[in-house]
Amino acid sequence: MAEEGERKAALETIQADGTDGNCVTFVLHDEDHTLGNSLRYMVMKNPDVEFCGYCITHPSESKINFRIQTRGAIPAVEPFRKGLNDLMGVCQHVLNTFERSMKEYRAQREEEMQ
Amino acid sequence: MAAKRGTDEMRDRVVLGEFGVRNVHTTDFPGNYPGYEDAWDQRRFEEAFRVEVIREEEGALEFDMVGIDAAIANAFRRILLAEVPTMAVEKVFVYNNTSIVQDEILAHRLGLIPIRADPRLFEYRNQGDEEGTEIDTLQFQLKIKCSRNPQAAKESSDPNELYFNHKVYSKHMTWVPLGNQTDLFPDADFRPVHDDILIALLRPGQEIDVLMHCVKGIGESWVLGQRKKCKDHAKFSPVATASYRLLPDITLLQPIEDEAAEMLQKCFSPGVIEIQNIKGKKVARVANARLDTFSREVFRHEGLKNLVRLARVRNHYIFSVESTGILPPDVLVSEAIKILMGKCQRFLNELDSVPME
Numbered sequence: 320m321a322e323e324g325e326r327k328a329a330l331e332t333i334q335a336d337g338t339d340g341n342c343v344t345f346v347l348h349d350e351d352h353t354l355g356n357s358l359r360y361m362v363m364k365n366p367d368v369e370f371c372g373y374c375i376t377h378p379s380e381s382k383i384n385f386r387i388q389t390r391g392a393i394p395a396v397e398p399f400r401k402g403l404n405d406l407m408g409v410c411q412h413v414l415n416t417f418e419r420s421m422k423e424y425r426a427q428r429e430e431e432m433q
Numbered sequence: 434m435a436a437k438r439g440t441d442e443m444r445d446r447v448v449l450g451e452f453g454v455r456n457v458h459t460t461d462f463p464g465n466y467p468g469y470e471d472a473w474d475q476r477r478f479e480e481a482f483r484v485e486v487i488r489e490e491e492g493a494l495e496f497d498m499v500g501i502d503a504a505i506a507n508a509f510r511r512i513l514l515a516e517v518p519t520m521a522v523e524k525v526f527v528y529n530n531t532s533i534v535q536d537e538i539l540a541h542r543l544g545l546i547p548i549r550a551d552p553r554l555f556e557y558r559n560q561g562d563e564e565g566t567e568i569d570t571l572q573f574q575l576k577i578k579c580s581r582n583p584q585a586a587k588e589s590s591d592p593n594e595l596y597f598n599h600k601v602y603s604k605h606m607t608w609v610p611l612g613n614q615t616d617l618f619p620d621a622d623f624r625p626v627h628d629d630i631l632i633a634l635l636r637p638g639q640e641i642d643v644l645m646h647c648v649k650g651i652g653e654s655w656v657l658g659q660r661k662k663c664k665d666h667a668k669f670s671p672v673a674t675a676s677y678r679l680l681p682d683i684t685l686l687q688p689i690e691d692e693a694a695e696m697l698q699k700c701f702s703p704g705v706i707e708i709q710n711i712k713g714k715k716v717a718r719v720a721n722a723r724l725d726t727f728s729r730e731v732f733r734h735e736g737l738k739n740l741v742r743l744a745r746v747r748n749h750y751i752f753s754v755e756s757t758g759i760l761p762p763d764v765l766v767s768e769a770i771k772i773l774m775g776k777c778q779r780f781l782n783e784l785d786s787v788p789m790e
Contacts, residue, residue: 330783353511354776360504364473366463400784403777408475409505410774414767416484421763424486
């Protein structure tokens, strides 16, 4: 992908003037419910988050508005980053567990065949 | 105690009522239930999470994922359907087509044929690249001509006897290596997954001579960097289907005996309810709720509908993945999970590269 000029950012933020970073809307390009809903779930599990939601602005456009509002003085980027890291952690664990289970299942079937 | 049972039910069961479904949404977020620890804890998740493979057959896999939420299970399902890449015929160069099948119909049919080629060995084709290089394109040729069989009996009307090559099957597609592909893939045998897909019918004198370019694509694609949704095509979907259902949970609220027990057994799929003989009386018992398809027949019987609670376990997913044959189903599931990780990584990289105000 070309870096300059051609590449549009995949992530933008929108923040109302006068606020101090507690409530931010992230615009995620080229995404849909697949990442939106799973990321929303992970961010909602964070006790510092007062509000988290996402919406698809228009079905013909491939972007989602992902809004996070934190309680207290925490900048909204932090739960966003934590949510992404947590989701990575979940996926990694699911992958390991799934592959282990497949190995065990196949080993067990081999034993039964013999 | 009853209150706690009620909240437990709200938290982990989706209840199927007579006219509607209750407790559909996930509510176990921090702060909703006093006394419950709902904040995300990776260690607690890892302790409770398990995967059990139930059955693996030729091209189909059934496995259980327990301890995960709907949002993430659905993300895996969506990725399996639409975002795991495969190779499929995209461009068809028609040199000669005198068959009865129109060019565009023939090209459409060729595109839908699953091609046995591991997509991880190839790259995506660059935008606007018409020619295709050896790392992103597979070339196939279909060249077939129908002729009359001079030895056929005079009165015969069986096309199999009268003509040669009158049925064009997918086995007639041959791989034409591009560039150095013979060196890159010395043992590879690229061909359609199934040999017996009927593509077209011919009669003597008709012939088909086409060259096909296979590229890597996904079921639905966002052309990155262009802010424009560009659906590749459903032909790139690697699964015949991928679906999940929640584990059924049937509870008998009161003991059910004799004729009521027999009627109850008929209301559910075979094997779900078993009748035991206790002290001479026939008593119904839930043997295996997993087999039920929840037709809700029990709600049509006045005497039975208040004695049974139909519910589903909220975090127990029974996945069923059927592959089209390009990649084995367990490889598809692994790839889907890696693709979700890739999406997260992409945004983490964005966060780190652009200074956020």
